[in-house]
Structure formats: C-alpha cells, structure tokens
Amino acid sequence: MTASHPHPTLPSLSSTQLRAAHHVPQPGYGGQSEGTFDTANPPYIRKYLRTYGLTPPRAESYETQKARCLAQLALKQTPIEKYLYLSTIRKNNVHLFYRLVTDHIRELTPLIYTPVVGEACQRWSEIYQQPEGMYLSYEDKGNLAAVIANWPQPNVEITVITDGSRILGLGDLGINGMGIPIGKLSLYTACAGIRPEATLPLTLDLGTSNKAFREDPLYMGSRRDKVSPEEEQEFLDELMAALTERWPGIVIQFEDFKNPFPALERYRHTYTSFNDDIQGTGAVILGGVMNAVKRSGVHPKDQRAVFLGAGSAGVGVAKQIVDYFVREGLTEDEAKACFYLVDSRGLVTADRGDRLADHKIYFARKDNNGQQWKTLDEVIDHVKPTMLIGLSTIGGVFTPEILKKMAAWNEQPIIFPLSNPSSKSECDLEAAIVNTDGRALFASGSPFMPVTFTNSAGDTKIYYGGQGNNMYVFPGIGLGTILSKAVEVTDSMIYASGEALTKCMLPEEIEKGFLYPDITRIREVSVVVAREVIRAAQAAKVDRETAIRDLNDNDLDAYIRVRMYNAHSEVASLEREVGALLSSIGRPFPNGNGYFGNADASDDKNAKL
C-alpha cells in the first residue's frame, strides 16, 4: 500500500523548510535556497525534504564543496563574472555561500561588496539574472503594504533601502542600485550573523536623472524623471509605516540617497532607523581618527582637518569627530574650529555669497575676514592641515604635491581618501606612502593591496592601509539594535559603535600600524560593536529587551554570540532538527536509507538492510 499523504501528524519544520519540500521557488535569500539543495545534506535529510534524487548522489564535505567553488571562481575571468558566480551560490545554496564568505572574508568581500558591487550596479540591468530583493515603484504609492505583503519571508529583522540616486561615488544609477542593499545585507549576515532570511534588500524606483539609463532598452526601471522631494517624502512616509506594520521590530537602514538628510531627521525618532552614509561612515571614521590622533601624538586642540567633500558623509564624519574632540576637553566651538570643509566652490565660509545647503551651515567658517579660498591647493596652503579627509568622489585629487606638503608639515600626516569605489579614491595607498616617505597614517574607503616601500632612512617595510569602510560598524549597529529591541537608533549608539573599534585593536595590529582591526576578525569586532551599541541603547533608555539589562559584559557577549547565524553549524542543526523529529514520531533514526515521505518504500528499504 502506498500512503497518499506520508504522515498527517508530522510535527512541522520551519515554514521555509516545508515550502522547500514542495519546491516553491522564492525570491530573496533563504526561500528555496535554505540549504534545500545543499550537496552536503546526508540522504535522510534529502529524503525528508523531498530533494532526494534532485542533486548528485554523493553527500559531500564542506571542504569538497569549497574546493570546487574556489576552483570555479578562479576560472572566472572578470570581477563581474566572479560577482555573478558568487550571487548564484548565494541563491542556490545560502549556507555554502556564507561558509565561503566567513572563511575568506578578505578575498571575497571585495567581490560581493565594494569595489566590485559598484561595477555590478553600473551594469545591473545588463547582467541581471535573478530576483534577490524587493523593488517598489512610485506607481505603487497607496498600495505599498499590499506589495510588501508579497515578500515571502515572515520574520524580517532588517532592511537596507536605497533609491539608487547616489550609488557609492558613481552617481544616480536608479534601480540598478539594487546591488548595494544586497551587498550590505550579505555583510550583515557574514559579519554580524543576522539570519539571511531575516534580511530584506529594498530598492525604490522613484525615477532616475540618469538619461543614459532612461534611454537604455535594457534598463529595468521606470523611464520617469526623478520624483520631487515632496513626492519622495509622501512615498517614504507610507513605506516606513507599511514596513513597520508588517514587521514591528524592523531596523531600517537608509543607503546611498542623494540627499539623505530630510529622511534621517524625519524618521530617526519615530522609527528604528539610521543612515549608513551619514552615521555609519561617520562612526567608522571616528574610530580610525581616534586611533590615528593617538598615534600621531598631536592633541585634538592642535588638529586642523581639511575635508574635501561637504556632502552627507563629509558632514556626518566631521560631526562625529567634533563629539570626540569635545569629550577630549575642547568646547564645541573650539572643536568645530578644527574643521575646514571644502566643496566644489572652495572653502565653505558663511559669507561666500552662495546659498549654503542647510547641512553645511554648522561648519561654515566665520574667521576668514571676507577672504575666500577657491581650490583645494589654496585651502591646504592656508590651513596647513594635520588631517586630510576625502569624501569628494574625485579620484586622484590628493596629488603627489599635496601629499608631499602634508609630509613636510607633519611628522605623521593623517590621510583618509574615503570615496568609493577604488577609481574614485582621492589617492591610493602607494601614493600616500611614497609621497610621505612612509609616514602617513592612512585609511581608505575601498581596499588596497599592501605596499612594500623603502624610506629615506633605508628601512624597508610592508605598509597596510586601513579600510575605513562603514562595513566595520553597520553590521554591529544593526545586530545591537535588533537584540536590544531599541525603539530608535540614538546618536550615542552610533558614537559607541565607532568608539568600540578602538577597543578591539590587538597589540600586534597596533604594532603593524593598523588603524582598524584585521578584517578577518570582523565577526568578533561585530560582537564588541553590538555590545557597545546595546549598552548605549540601555543608557539612553530606548531598549525594550529588559532581560539583558543586568548581564555583565562577558555574559552579554555570550548572549550576542549564540544569537549569531553561523553558516558552518546550519547543516548540523538541520540534521539535529530532522533527527529529533524522526525519533519523536518513532521513525527509524537516520541511517541514510529511509525514504521519508513514503512509508512503504521506506520500510522496504530498511527491511532489506
């Protein structure tokens, strides 16, 4: 006799696994990929999931899977081919993808995130292969809740939203910006252990000012011009409400909006939200600057910082450092006076004659006696800075001449070219080292290979550039916010995330001149960032998770660690879960032979053994 339905009384697995058992394809992380077709699954898991026979017979070790993936990756000729190959693994075998990324974070992060994600976004509509996130159009206004209801994962904890209007330093890429939410959320999972199915990449199609895309037949977004700021605000109001209605605890990260200030101000106290480009970048540079200022031996009151770029990131970074200088004993006015912001019109002064954008007014200088400085060179000669921070998206603008002057004025000049991707970096590591005789304290937004250099004293050394990229903090900010169930992300939580980076440095990293922890330790770093963010949320009384208020730091770290998704234990935990289910209903314990789901066949097979 053949049972028409295998076991009506079967206790259920997660909805994802049940869905997987019926082969319903799902977009996004998880869904069909929740380990369902993992070639590491032993036969009894495959039988349980009804995937037996759908993958090659051998149950492989992770080492074998990894060897195959790395060999295939090596055969791919271009960074984009590697990017696409890795996306396919993420889609088809999510745990394997994260096992690979955690084990090879240094090598794989540049391929799934900055800088290669920049090229992927530029060519998104050309290279598109599969749905991996949600797209919401301006035409959906009024119905956003209904569209959001289509997202198949029930328990989203965090979303990264972009409207594509300022992707990295590459300008308005419209819906092609989707690579950014996907890339950022991959790092949330890899670096901070947010479960893949708890992440929602979200791209808004609010039109694009990119004429070339609007005329490109392959472009996958609407052809409309960018909506007005008022229309955008109405759309975002509805979106924030709809997201929070479906997932009440959701953390919302804004990313790569051309003008991100209005949304940050409007939502920061009413939704659990933050802006990564203002606050995340601000915090990560804060951490690096704290380390660099200590290393330079120059007290904050004697620092003079020139910022090239007075956009969201520039102002966000400068404000965080003002806070730090105030904590070091300066008054707010003294701290503010250390900063010289430069935009396309020159030094930002109060009497420059143009109408300054609101966010620049705070830093507009009033001590210029009517004089104006129009170019970076003029400003540099006027200020003789100790610190040069680039957020301008103008590749190579920190010229050898400028770098040499910085070296002449400072024993250890602080040089931070932070624009992304690499092509937009204000200088590269080699230029900074060679033109400062190896004395620069250097961090960049995009990664650079270490440089070997012999200085004028004849000492040959390997120089490692720090990567002052917000990937050091946003995963921990998200994790700490989720675990503390914070109702808002306060400035103090953001500050704590940057300061946490200074607490993570190992003696050997300081010895090597690192300004940031080694990237291979990112999961440990994220634990510390998350812990400090939780502490700040508790101090600000915005936390709702009362059970962790009284834990000491060690216990809190342990609490955080056990809640982090670890791809390496997923296969084992699926095995445990299925094993426990099978024994609870009296089925033969896994021996690799039972055809679960077909009682007769299963029994026959077992009987033969």
Ligand SMILES: O=C([O-])CC(=O)C(=O)O
């Ligand atoms: O994505 C990155 O690498 C850093 C970032 O937020 C940006 O450049 O907008």
Ligand SMILES: [Mg+2]
């Ligand atoms: Mg960004």
